[in-house]
Amino acid sequence: MTDKIEIILNQHAGNGRSKNACRTITEFLDKISLEYEVHLTKKDGDAIRIARQLADLKLLTSKIVVIGGDGTLNQAVNGIKSSHFPDTALGYIPGGSGNDFCRGIKLKIKDPVILMQAILSMEQPRKIDVGYATGENFSHYFINNIGIGFDANTVYYTNHSKRKEFLNQMHLGTLSYFTNLLKVIKRQPAFGLKVTFKEHKKYFDSAYIVVATNHPYFGGGFAIDPTADPFNHHLNLVVVNKITGLTFVKLFGRLLFNGSHLQDKNVWHIETKKFTLMNQTKQQGQMDGEELNQHKFALTFHISQQLFWLPIKKEA
Numbered sequence: 001m002t003d004k005i006e007i008i009l010n011q012h013a014g015n016g017r018s019k020n021a022c023r024t025i026t027e028f029l030d031k032i033s034l035e036y037e038v039h040l041t042k043k044d045g046d047a048i049r050i051a052r053q054l055a056d057l058k059l060l061t062s063k064i065v066v067i068g069g070d071g072t073l074n075q076a077v078n079g080i081k082s083s084h085f086p087d088t089a090l091g092y093i094p095g096g097s098g099n100d101f102c103r104g105i106k107l108k109i110k111d112p113v114i115l116m117q118a119i120l121s122m123e124q125p126r127k128i129d130v131g132y133a134t135g136e137n138f139s140h141y142f143i144n145n146i147g148i149g150f151d152a153n154t155v156y157y158t159n160h161s162k163r164k165e166f167l168n169q170m171h172l173g174t175l176s177y178f179t180n181l182l183k184v185i186k187r188q189p190a191f192g193l194k195v196t197f198k199e200h201k202k203y204f205d206s207a208y209i210v211v212a213t214n215h216p217y218f219g220g221g222f223a224i225d226p227t228a229d230p231f232n233h234h235l236n237l238v239v240v241n242k243i244t245g246l247t248f249v250k251l252f253g254r255l256l257f258n259g260s261h262l263q264d265k266n267v268w269h270i271e272t273k274k275f276t277l278m279n280q281t282k283q284q285g286q287m288d289g290e291e292l293n294q295h296k297f298a299l300t301f302h303i304s305q306q307l308f309w310l311p312i313k314k315e316a
């Protein structure tokens, strides 16, 4: 029996989409006379702190529900994992611009109130894979992916572009990503990369796109690895070598059209429980669409799980 909803809201996510979703949900909760409290994020990192504090209260008859984009959900998961009760479940109403996590877990319900009703009716939470990356001064869970190079650079340009807000307002977040993608094609250099997995070491002289991913999607719906599955207790790693001109366009077309880019000679991918990545020159990084800035990353990736109040058929 749920007698209260603790809402973690990032009202800036999705250019107002989260704020609107929260309004309709609180109207619905008022209507059914269910108690709730809205915990607003005011700055970066707030969703970590709020989720941790709520989990530490071990509220047995409340459900915590996040309303925001993938970045806000990422923070809430990290807050739960760093609490004294890391098995605390999280509900989620997507309100971002990309919403890759919900696409990746094949969440069918789009209407926030119907989703809230489904969350309320759930008696048992579902387990879904999340990634976990560690390095020197780095220890984070991620729900979608961590990318080094091309896609991270695209996130960087998208976040710093004046057109993002305009395109988001027009509900064209993916287009915003796409136009910046063209800019990055010109600017992203090739870089050296070392990958270690199982007993193997693999070196790339000219890595270009490097994505460790929990499910197929990045950038608001691009299926970088259509074979990735957020329920199989594995992470996938995709490395694309530097390609230019027509080769790039053709490969990108295959990615959009049928996912056959994975078979191209310039693309390498694995599916495994654990691997390490080291890039030899400083590159931009991204985690669930948030900038990690430029680093020579040395990260070990593991698979982990998080409990969610989300009505999905499959479970990890």
Ligand SMILES: Nc1ncnc2c1ncn2[C@@H]1O[C@H](COP(=O)(O)OP(=O)(O)OP(=O)(O)O)[C@@H](O)[C@H]1O
Pocket: 010, 011, 012, 013, 014, 015, 041, 042, 043, 044, 045, 046, 068, 069, 070, 071, 072, 073, 095, 096, 097, 098, 099, 100, 288, 289, 290
């Ligand atoms: N009150 C706030 N003001 C400004 N930024 C905030 C606030 N609260 C959280 N943030 C920042 O918002 C970012 C998270 O945005 P989020 O990813 O949830 O939305 P989005 O980018 O619109 O969605 P998506 O990632 O799904 O495209 C984080 O960087 C977080 O620190």
